[in-house]
Amino acid sequence: MHEIVRTPEAPHALARQSAANGRRGRTLRQALGLFFDHPILKRHRVRLTREYSRGTSHDEAGCSGNHETADGFAVREKQSDAAIEISQRTTDKVMMARCIELSRSAASKGEYPFGTVIALDRQIVAEGINSTIRGGDVTRHAEIVALSHAQKTVGREQLRRYTLYSNIEPCAMCAYCIREAGVSRVVYALGSPVMGGLSKWNVLRDDGLSDRIPEIFGAVPEVVSGVLLCEAQQAWRDWSPFVWEMIKLRGLLTAPCGQEGNIRVQPGHSRSLWHYLHILLMRSCQARIKTGSR
Numbered sequence: 001m002h003e004i005v006r007t008p009e010a011p012h013a014l015a016r017q018s019a020a021n022g023r024r025g026r027t028l029r030q031a032l033g034l035f036f037d038h039p040i041l042k043r044h045r046v047r048l049t050r051e052y053s054r055g056t057s058h059d060e061a062g063c064s065g066n067h068e069t070a071d072g073f074a075v076r077e078k079q080s081d082a083a084i085e086i087s088q089r090t091t092d093k094v095m096m097a098r099c100i101e102l103s104r105s106a107a108s109k110g111e112y113p114f115g116t117v118i119a120l121d122r123q124i125v126a127e128g129i130n131s132t133i134r135g136g137d138v139t140r141h142a143e144i145v146a147l148s149h150a151q152k153t154v155g156r157e158q159l160r161r162y163t164l165y166s167n168i169e170p171c172a173m174c175a176y177c178i179r180e181a182g183v184s185r186v187v188y189a190l191g192s193p194v195m196g197g198l199s200k201w202n203v204l205r206d207d208g209l210s211d212r213i214p215e216i217f218g219a220v221p222e223v224v225s226g227v228l229l230c231e232a233q234q235a236w237r238d239w240s241p242f243v244w245e246m247i248k249l250r251g252l253l254t255a256p257c258g259q260e261g262n263i264r265v266q267p268g269h270s271r272s273l274w275h276y277l278h279i280l281l282m283r284s285c286q287a288r289i290k291t292g293s294r
């Protein structure tokens with residue numbers, strides 16, 4: 001008795017087989033379903049999605065192993081996704097702890113306790129604290145200070161792979177800059193229902209900006225809130241117990257949603273076709289300018 005072993009075939013071979021079957025009565029929908037559900041394509045599609053959404057080029061959780069069956073692959077993918085999720089949450093906490101440390105440092109320098117970190121995984125490229133009081137400039141919010149450093153360090157184009165961490169929900173002004181800089185993830189601790197660029201004015205998650213003007217605004221970022229909420233509150237309380245009580249009474253800074261510690265807003269959209277066309281156009285213009293300048 002022979003054991004039937006099914007080995008994955010190349011997707012194009014399956015498509016040809018599906019077409020032939022179609023002539024024998026199989027519908028086009030069935031053929032396409034067979035094609036797109038093939039394990040090889042599924043594996044490739046999941047890997048690409050993960051790489052894009054995580055902003056990393058390598059799967060840390062062993063995704064590169066051999067997969068004998070579609071079921072085995074699915075189990076490993078679930079384990080891999082869970083491991084990545086845990087790793088991401090740990091990274092978010094580490095980066096938020098640094099933001100809170102910066103917020104305490106800002107308070108010790110006579111500023112309001114705001115701190116921002118911009119990082120890829122755990123590699124920090126820029127940090128910022130408010131300098132509105134010392135600089136006499138209302139635009140010098142921690143997020144904008146950090147964004148300014150990050151653009152000089154890694155360039156605006158790279159920022160779509162980075163996460164911006166802040167102890168407080170970015171205000172509308174900062175949220176606008178975050179969108180224009182193209183940052184792909186935003187993580188904060190305390191919500192800001194009166195001034196926030198998400199909970200008051202939905203600048204962070206407004207897909208109309210990137211859909212209508214993709215050449216200017218980055219895709220809608222993923223937003224995670226409530227990370228190290230108690231620690232962030234404590235830093236403000238330590239800065240000034242009286243001011244903190246007033247802030248609480250007026251509902252200026254609050255937990256993002258009840259007692260829940262970590263709230264994730266749906267993942268961001270990918271870039272649109274217009275965005276890629278604009279990048280191509282800009283590169284060709286730059287190449288022409290360089291050629292002309294020689």
Ligand SMILES: [Zn+2]
Pocket residue numbers: 141142143170171172173174175
């Ligand atoms: Zn701001």
